Amino acid sequence: MPTQRVTPKERSAVRTLLRLWPYVRPVRTRLLAAASVAIVASCVGLVIPLVLKWLVDGPVADRDPAGVWLGALYVLLLGIAEAVLFGIRRWLVARPLSRVEADMRADLYRHLQRLPVAFHDRWASGQLLSRGTTDLMLLRQFLAFPLTFLLVNGVTIVVGVIIMLAQDATLGLVILGPGIPVVVMCAVFERRYSQVARRAQDQVGDLTTVVEESVLGIRIIKGFGRHRSQARAFGELSRTLRGTELEKARLLAWIWAVIVTLPEVAIGAALVLGTVRVANGDLSAGTLVAFLSIALALRWPVDSIGFLLAISQEAATATDRFFEVMDEEPETEGPGGPGGRSPKSEDSGLRFQGVRFRYPDAPSGSPPVLDHIDLHIRPGETMALVGATGSGKTTLTALIPRLHELSSGRITLDGLDITAMSRQELRSEVAVAFEEPTLFSASVGENVLMGAPDTAGEQDLERALGIAQAGFAYSLPQGTRTQVGEQGLSLSGGQRQRLALARAVVGRPRFLVLDDPLSALDVHTEAAVEAALRRVLDGTTALVVAHRPSTVLLADRVALLSGGRIAAVGTHQELLRTNAEYAHLMSGDPGHGEDREEAR
Known part of the structure; x- marks a missing residue:
């Protein structure tokens, strides 16, 4: 059976993902609570460098052991609070997102039952199966982690940059230097990755179709000795999918290299400049330690941009594939057509x-x-x-x-x-x-x-x-x-x-x-x-x-x-x-x- 395909077209990932809102709306309170808790946890993590600044410029510089132990206790308590808050976030999202996935799967199944036979004649069963399993699982994972952390990491980066600029504007501008090229590279990556992700998900559907048909037709395959030809067909599709997945990996490697390398170079430059200024007496050692601690704390939010963009594009593609089926017109329940009852004697x-x-x-x-x-x-x-x-x-x-x-x-x-x-x-x-x-x-x-x-x-x-x-x-x-x-x-x-x-x-x-x-x-x-x-x-x-x-x-x-x-x-x-x-x-x-x- 030929695979039903939709020609990729320019589309906004954000606009596509907004179509999930009717399913997310019933659990929006817990999701917002989870995002708020995660933001607080990240901000707690950004307070630790400020404690380190106080610790270096105060008790360490004054050789005060009691103050050092007090500062260490503050850092420990802040670390525990951050870990507990992230645990609460995880607990908040687990149950409602399982419900979202279950609701979407149930709606898809009900809709498939209401679609006309002509629709099922056109679509390969494996394509429908992959939409009801792999795609929905991907959407649940997106809602559970990337969606939250796109917001959390964005807020963390903004807050962290404000704190760094408040500590020292010159070093802050050095750190912000790679921002523009990273944004441009991310825009290029997003466009290319969305096309490859769609191709990969369609190929998963093709592979699922072959597996399903081979299992259901195993008597024919064995009866006519066609196991080798079926294995070749499966192998060819597997190799095609592998090639597409490798292309995705290459794109991820490329964007990750850019996102990791440029900020690391900026941190190195800030370290050299900051050390010179500390030596010249223009900057306190505590301020440099706090500044670099904040910069290092922002490494994960910045490094994760490529990963989060990739998952978001795959989720947008999965959303497209889900709604391609849901947008199909179901059978009308009637009345329709001329209707009416003719005289019993005739009809x-x-x-x-x-x-x-x-x-x-x-x-x-x-x-x-x-x-x-x-x-x-x-x-x-x-x-x-x-x-x-x-x-x-x-x-x-x-x-x-x-x-x-x-x-x-x-x-x-x-x-x-x-x-x-x-x-x-x-x-x-x-x-x-x-x-x-x-x-x-x-x-x-x-x-x-x-x-x-x-x-x-x-x-x-x-x-x-x-x-x-x-x-x-x-x-x-x-x-x-x-x-x-x-x-x-x-x-x-x-x-x-x-x-x-x-x-x-x-x-x-x-x-x-x-x-x-x-x-x-x-x-x-x-x-x-x-x-x-x-x-x-x-x-x-x-x-x-x-x-x-x-x-x-x-x-x-x-x-x-x-x-x-x-x-x-x-x-x-x-x-x-x-x-x-x-x-x-x-x-x-x-x-x-x-x-x-x-x-x-």
Whole structure:
């Protein structure tokens, strides 16, 4: 599946990160308290050099041992206070930021459930997975440390510079000399690093996709001996990601070299100049000690600028990636479209009226998958839908529960336009069993009862398993409580298909859509399932995609779909006599029909 990418564009990291405010707002009090405590802690640290100045110019110069011990006690107490305050800051941010991450992850998951199928068709699953895990973890780390210390270190640098200038303006200006080139270098670094960080995070998504597909498709990989080619693909993506990470490291090394070297040179120059002035009597030794202590105390706030900028850019990129998904339009809950209820005498049952469908991402000018579909399935009637591969059968069935939205036309259930119904209401009326059954990492019973209201119980489960001839569930190690494993791969294809069929019928739906539900069953099981299905379909309005004559015989009438249009409607026997294409399809003649690309 191709990776969904967004072309990097010029954007402000600050403006991007401000989008996190709705999530941060509920915990803003604790975050502000944590930042305030950290600022106080840093300022306490800046008081220590002033104590050292007093200590050198006073008790040390006067050879006063009691004063020296008193000064040492002051320094110790200030150091303990600084450590305690930083511990309090850590305690303040831990719990609320875990909540922020959890809230964002929950919102992302809920939003993914509400996005249309067309969105999931476009996006690689690994890209979505990396946004819900790696990116959100990065945002939590940013809010916990870099965000606070961007503020704390900024305040610390300003306060420290003011104190240094107050101690000696000349030495202060020497220390401030590298400020302008450092700011320019940081601006250049920020722009370059943001692009590389985005590329790296997208590549993590690509790598996650390959790992996920390899795990889910391990039987295919082993069955066809493709482990080496998969390993090569994985290795190539890993090397690409490694190269990008090394590029990030080079940029960090470059900015760190600038940020560390220039201030160190300035401190060295201040030391030489200050020593000369102390020797000349223009400056006290205590003032020089205090000045250099403050300059050294500011080394970490200054040295961390590159690191904090890098983390901030990665957080801004993660925020971009998160909101790329959150900004996608979810499925509308209705009502929408023409809506309204038609007279029961005309429109009861399931009716397609002038239905036309083209995939949203289809090339401009390409023909629609379905064009001018008119079909009426009367109340309690079962209609089989037959057509060659690629004729659009699966797409047609997906329109009924609104997995895809019509391009034009309307579909009604008992006269009510499906776009006038909420999706929850619509999907409680219509049950679907797909040709490719999907099971979840849950028990057999939980998988089946997903198709029923919350009030459903063991009796409903037993009935559905009986209809689907899925009695094998009771012979599993823990019966219907047996965990089927990821994608249900611990079961055979026929077993998975029967459980999917049971899931479709367990809720006793008024409308049933079955997409070739018996394709993986053996002849004897198929016959037993068909016998049970006849009882279920009696009184249920149903549309059944069929390839086998035995499945077609379940239906009251048959609709032939050809080239995206309904070519004929009638009973099985009528179409056999009057329609050559239908007769060829039922005879299994491989030479009939055009070779078409499989419709999605």
